[in-house]
Amino acid sequence: MKLYDNIKLTAEIAELAQNGIHKGYSGLIVKCEGDIYTVCFYNPYNFGEKAYAKVNKKFLVFSSRSDKRIIQELEGYLQNVKMEKYTKLSECDVQEYDAVELIVEKPKYAIAGVHKGDRGCVNSTYAIDNHWEIIFSERGTGKDIAQIGVAREDFIIIDKF
């Protein structure tokens, strides 16, 4: 394994788990200091969310080598990133086919025809930037109102799959 390789975490480590980083999570090695690697971990349940953490390389396994062009861009990007800002990943309590209800009235949902109290079905296995893809349907007609991304804090789960 070397700098800018993609890895997977092979063990559940208490220090990382309390920050939402669990066994099986993927990441990118961004710094190597002896046996201690700084890894940018990605949340598999929330695409776009990342957390930086130090971990002993014995808990990592090689996943894939990064494209050369990606490495070139990474070298520039990592010089300016404030890693201390990104230390935790959120835990996931949503799964595909969960029945949900919108609990807010917001213009970004109303413009799609979806309002507070509307019910829908989760249509994705992961969130993107904390938004889940949900299909909302009209009650009684079977017609879909909209298929939109909804922020996690804007809906409740009314029935688990």
Added chain:
Amino acid sequence: MRIFDNFVYKDGEIVDNNWVKWFHWGIPDEKGQERTDARNNLELLGHCKPCTVLSGCYFVKSRLPKKQAEGDGLLHPHCDCTLKGLSNPTVKAYCAIEKFSGYIFSEKYADNGKKALFEGFGYTIEDSEGLKAEYERQAKQKHSNGDYIVRGLDPQYGQDINIVIELTTPTGRNVQLISGWKVHPLGLITCNTPLAND
């Protein structure tokens, strides 16, 4: 629409079947860890999520994902994506059985009316396997022929398309249902919903 309707002929020979592959550099076509790693890394670097999720997907040239903003670039200004010609696109369609057994016929979603609609056609939850197979068969055929409608959604999860499914119901009715599908790399489409909006 038939498959040959999309072909371009010159002097009696097919010079273009009008199928293209969406391409963003650095992303393997095959679904798997390598593709996930590449998408994660490109997202970290600020590359557009819809562009990276579309990479590897097949479209008919006349039915491409809609531009997100005016200007140069396939999807948005300064977009890194290009289109590559495809000689023999193979299309596959997959509908999870849960789309029927866990959604259409589920009591949990009964108040949306879809269960009543399908039961009114004479279908029950026991027909889930048969419906799944018929949806897959028709979706594959129609998608191969370019017979789909591109939905104008922000494709963060992938481009959604609509395909009309024609059924002869147990009650003897001929019905046309608009189904929703998501486009994945290498010609795969998966069913979002057996009964979508029109």
